[in-house]
Amino acid sequence: MHALLRRVHKAIFRSDGLHQLLAAGAFCGMIGAAEAADYKGPGLTADVYMGFQGSSQPVMRMYLGTSGARLEPFSRADDEPDFLIARLSEEAQYEVYLDRRRAYRTRMEADELASARGEFCADFASRTKTGSETVSGRRTEVWQCSGATDGPDQVVWWDPVLLAEIRKDRAGLVIELRNIEVGQPDPRLFNVPAGVRVIR
Numbered sequence: 001m002h003a004l005l006r007r008v009h010k011a012i013f014r015s016d017g018l019h020q021l022l023a024a025g026a027f028c029g030m031i032g033a034a035e036a037a038d039y040k041g042p043g044l045t046a047d048v049y050m051g052f053q054g055s056s057q058p059v060m061r062m063y064l065g066t067s068g069a070r071l072e073p074f075s076r077a078d079d080e081p082d083f084l085i086a087r088l089s090e091e092a093q094y095e096v097y098l099d100r101r102r103a104y105r106t107r108m109e110a111d112e113l114a115s116a117r118g119e120f121c122a123d124f125a126s127r128t129k130t131g132s133e134t135v136s137g138r139r140t141e142v143w144q145c146s147g148a149t150d151g152p153d154q155v156v157w158w159d160p161v162l163l164a165e166i167r168k169d170r171a172g173l174v175i176e177l178r179n180i181e182v183g184q185p186d187p188r189l190f191n192v193p194a195g196v197r198v199i200r
Helices: 002-014 024-030 110-116
Strands: 044-052 057-065 068-073 083-087 092-097 102-107 124-135 138-148 154-159 164-170 173-182 197-199
Touching: 124 154, 138 164
Parallel strands: 102 197
Antiparallel strands: 044 057, 044 173, 057 068, 068 083, 083 092, 092 102, 124 138, 138 154, 154 164, 164 173
16 A cells, blocks of 8 residues: 555656546545544545546545545556555555455554544644635635645645545645535445455
């Protein structure tokens, strides 16, 4: 997964294409606080849109609940996973390949865990609230995050009720949740399917 995240960062700053951005939504902070022991939000299901300034496209379906988070791409390349799961109570993430009957498990890094637990902008030196705005029908707080450890600053639209980033803009790349359905997803979505071997 860390190799996939490195490809995500390259794609964000070099415009290599949306398929390379598969994991950006969940594992770079969009999932909010998804650990069973910590998550206080109501859960959600949403479509994730990504693109540069006015060219956003739907790229994946996201599920967030007390059992974890899951991303399902609407389309994918042959070498990309069928879906991704984050189980933060295990501090682990899984890339699931159904045709190979394999799920590759990796430990989440400290900054990934902080972001996923609702500490948005965890890998920035500072954050400043600049206002509020309605995005995708949700009342959000707008935050400027500065002093990144690995790239440009970003603006985040944070939903304090859902405990999730509804939109983020980093160097012109906009990632936004749309068609948001509030409520806990089926907890079985966050399990590796039966018959799939977990590789550590």
